[in-house]
Amino acid sequence: MNIGEIAKRAGVSRSTVSYALSGKRAVSDHTREKIQRVIDDLGYRPNASARALANGRTNTIGLVFPPAGDHYTGMQLDFIGSVVEAAAAHDYDVLLSPSGVDSDRSFQRLLGERRVDGAILMEIRLQDDRVDHLLAENFPAVCIGRTAQPESDWWVGLDHTALAAACVHHLADLGHRRIAFVNRPERLLRAGYESAHRGLDGFTKAAAERGLTVRTYTCGDDAPSGQACLERILYDDPATTALVTLNEAALGGLYRGLAHAGRHVPRDFSVTGVVAARWAETVTPQLTAADMPAAQMGRLAVELLVERLDHPDAPPRHHLLAPPISLRASTGPAGTAAPATPGSDLNA
């Protein structure tokens, strides 16, 4: 069931079979049909390893998965799904690589052993060895997110700075003066995750601009952490009337914390942030948020990568997305119901 067998049964040479399949040289109609018949009869499919070895392309792209042991968020799932789908449309398979604890043994395998033609990296850090390494080797890769030096690279990113700022302005416009920021886990912030950093920056600057009183928190990627974080927020400053979060996985916990504290959303407390639409819709009241376009990002990343693979010398390209805030039901005017300490919220 290899190409030689097909050739023998069709009464032609192996090369003719190869050309009939690839179309890279002319083959007479008569011969092609004869070959095709044999192939259909035997259900022959060319061996991927042999083909990859011969022409140096695996038709596979690597998707570098978030660190193992972490909690995965819904956004990541949408993202993986869209990458797989888009890749399939371009006739690529997707190989998953956990960018695991021992840094990147598996990552090195993908590249060093030439298992993939190119790679898509998630969870980018502002200073990212993996990215530096790939850039140095000019390995075809596309990042989901930007490092601190984004111009020379290929990526599709979210303008976290602008999104966090937009959330702040939205709340400020509603009259909120004391708001909290719920970031990704401390560990990720320390590690330099770009979304955590840029989001924090955008939040802080916009808040300063509007003269707001703010507190910023880090929070584990799960519901219990979200609940604990919210308790801490209200403990630190009971006059807080709103929060902005980047932490999708903690959202349910934040809501529960509010419910337990007796704060009704959005009457007593407003919540907003950057969250995939599908997840914003699962909470009650539905979250007013900048909808993270995970599926679109996955598709764009694959398209950039395919383009880069087809044109190895093309100049870097990228997409910076900044989806608008979708108004749902979790924000409202800063109410009189909030037990604000009078005077202290006029110090702007």
Place this chain on the structure above:
Amino acid sequence: MNIGEIAKRAGVSRSTVSYALSGKRAVSDHTREKIQRVIDDLGYRPNASARALANGRTNTIGLVFPPAGDHYTGMQLDFIGSVVEAAAAHDYDVLLSPSGVDSDRSFQRLLGERRVDGAILMEIRLQDDRVDHLLAENFPAVCIGRTAQPESDWWVGLDHTALAAACVHHLADLGHRRIAFVNRPERLLRAGYESAHRGLDGFTKAAAERGLTVRTYTCGDDAPSGQACLERILYDDPATTALVTLNEAALGGLYRGLAHAGRHVPRDFSVTGVVAARWAETVTPQLTAADMPAAQMGRLAVELLVERLDHPDAPPRHHLLAPPISLRASTGPAGTAAPATPGSDLNA
């Protein structure tokens, strides 16, 4: 940077380098160290395609992903993560295959082109061509879920029948007499998805056993569908006091529907079902549910597959899991608060 280059620089033959790396024949310490030095200097890694071609193993397993265009649930995400992780521990990579709309073009590619040594299939149907096909070819595969003829196959599954029944008994013990069942989408039920069918069976039989009045529904895999479904449940029978769901993605919508209808959980209405623990914890009140052990299932599936790959003639093995119900906060005694129609719930 291939094995010949290493051999030349180390002053040995290509085969000696190969043996030094694989350890399949003795190589003198002196020679091995010399070769290792050259390899370290050049950062050489053997080409995966060449190796796969030569020894017929790709060291890759295929993970057949749920149909494209569908909504992915949290359970699937945990599952994928754990498969990737467990596979990495056994030195396997994971190739994703969307078992897409055009049935299984990509699936055929994986197998026919020998891209993978084995496969893990998700979203099994009671009658599943893919499984039949793999069984006929004796292709090493492990299913997440059972077909109608499970004994001859390798799988790890959840005892949906028992789990749904346990939910019913839990509710019946609390005094609920009129309960609803919220299944996966109609399309999946029609297609013969095993979880949807076995869950429904278990629910129906247990309800009959306890003499309960029940209604069963199908529901889209998203929050808005969940909300709509709940409205319909209360419209069809306002005296309903509890529901059981297999539909993780609709959970948020079900809760919202209850909130809008003014039914307090668990005082006026109890909710339970089969849901991954992490997602059961995101809703408020936290869901009392049979915790779907997604991560464990992923790990077990990989272990079965690795075992099958190592022992091609081993007899079929499988694991049937039936996690207990975790008591959280979403169920309570059938209250007097529920507007039950007197008499009609005594008809057992």
Place this chain on the structure above:
DNA sequence: AGGGATCAGCGAACCGGTTCGACGAAGGAG
């Protein structure tokens, strides 16, 4: 009718590993 394109198909080399059989050197037994 002769000469240069064009077309179809063939054979061989190559991609980068693995593995088998052979062979020389060293070591041990008789």
Place this chain on the structure above:
DNA sequence: CTCCTTCGTCGAACCGGTTCGCTGATCCCT
């Protein structure tokens, strides 16, 4: 001092494709 193992290494064949260069046949043009 032979003879037989064992050890370490080498060369060659092989896995299953792709691709290059060549050859014969056909065709067109003058």
